[in-house]
Amino acid sequence: MENVFDLTIIWAGIIGFGLMMYVLMDGFDLGQGILFPFAPNEQARDTMMNSVAPIWDGNETWLVLGGAGLLAAFPLVYAVFLPALYIGVFLLLAGLIFRGIAFEFRFKAKTSKYLWSWSFSVGSIVASFAQGAVVGAYIQGFETEGFAYSGGALDWLTPFTVLxxxxxxxxxxxxxxxWLILKTEGEVQDFAYKITPKLLFGLIGVFTVVCIYTPFIDEYVFSRWFNDISFIWALPVLVLYCAYLVYRHVKKRNEGLPFVASMGIFLFSYLGLLASKWPYIVPPKFTIYDAASAYNSQLFLLLGFLFVIPIVLTYTSWTYWVFRGKVKEGGYH
Incomplete structure (x- = not known):
């Protein structure tokens, strides 16, 4: 019997959606830890933590969902990625665990509160850096022999992945x-308004260097960008437009649009990465079809995911709705 649906494409879409949701949802609460050392005072840090306290656990659901789906639908990815990125993935998980512990203990601590503040910050920075380095390693590609990784344990760590x-x-x-602009007021919001343009210019600087460098480390990406000129060029333009919107609305002291536009920067950057590498999931050799599991396995697992994803979306939306509004300084939702 001929297969009716291309389940490999469907699974690629599900996993791509799950990973993008994780980046958008967990990115801003990881950002709180990254900003901790620059916050005006300890009370401001309390407010920053309280702004994400009701939702941060749920945000990480998307990482579990995307990781489980990747293992089930594209087992070759794990066969290559894990040996290639053991250290990077360890740092990622260790950072997430460390910040999670610090998040809970900081609320209870008295004399050691400052230590848990630093722990929360370090865990957030390590986890974020590891995620970015893994993305850089994916862009670079992996050395393989047959269906196994053949490179060294530190091949992933290069100047490009550090960038x-x-x-x-x-x-x-x-x-x-x-997010702080949207959710806070007073001293914390003023701090966020002040630091956002600096972060924006730093991000655009890195984005520019990565865009210039990437086509020259992968002939396939060079071909996609310069030989098959198409809609792909609209994506970096949209990134820059979103950056302009962030800057403009921060200067006008609007509250909601800077957050939406910053999410747009990530969304269009992510789409640009996918468009550059498509259909390769383990570059430079293996496509999504090479890495896919059997059709019946994909179908069986898809039935479960089609049930789970609407539930996750529903409770995520409900949580954000319940905890809408401003977080007061020195208080909770």
Whole structure:
């Protein structure tokens, strides 16, 4: 019997959606930790934490969803990525665990509160940097023999991945500062208005360097951008337009639009990355079809995911609705 649906494309869409949701949802609460050392005082840090306290656990659901789907639908990705990125993935998970522990203990601590503040910040920075470095490693590609990784344990760590790591740290800090503009007032909001333009210019600087450098480390990407000129060129233009909107509305002291526009920067950058590499999921050799699991396995798992994703979207939307509005300084929602 001929397969009716191309489940590989459907799964690629599901996983791409899950990872993008994670970046957007968890990015701004990781950004709070990145901004912690620059906050005006400890009371401001309390307000920053309170702005994400009701939602940060749920935001990380998308990472679990995307990771589980990737393992089930594209097992070859794990067979190559994990040996290639053991250290990077370890740093990512360690950072998330460390910041999670610090998040809970900081609320209870008295004399050691400042130590948990630093722990929360360090965990957030390490996790964000590791995520950016992993993205950079994906752009670079992986050495493989057959269907196995053949490179060294530190091949992923290059000047380019360090750049993309710091770029994501700056980007998450931008999401965090525009979230504070939306959710806070007074001293904390003024701090966010002040630091947002600096973060924006830093992010655009890294974005420009990555865009210039990427086509020259991958012939396929060069071909997509310069030989098959199409809609792909609209994506960096949209990134720059979103950056302009952030800057303009911060200067006008608007509250909601800077956050929406900063999310647009991430969304169009993400689409640009996917468009540059499509259909390769383990560059430079393996496409989504090479890495896909059996059709029946994809179909069985898809039935579960089609049930789970609407539930996750529903409770996420409900949580954000319940905890809408401003977080007062020195108080809670």
């Amino acid at each position: 993309t790591g710091f770029g994501l740290v700056i980007g998450y800090a931008l999401l965090g500062s525009t």
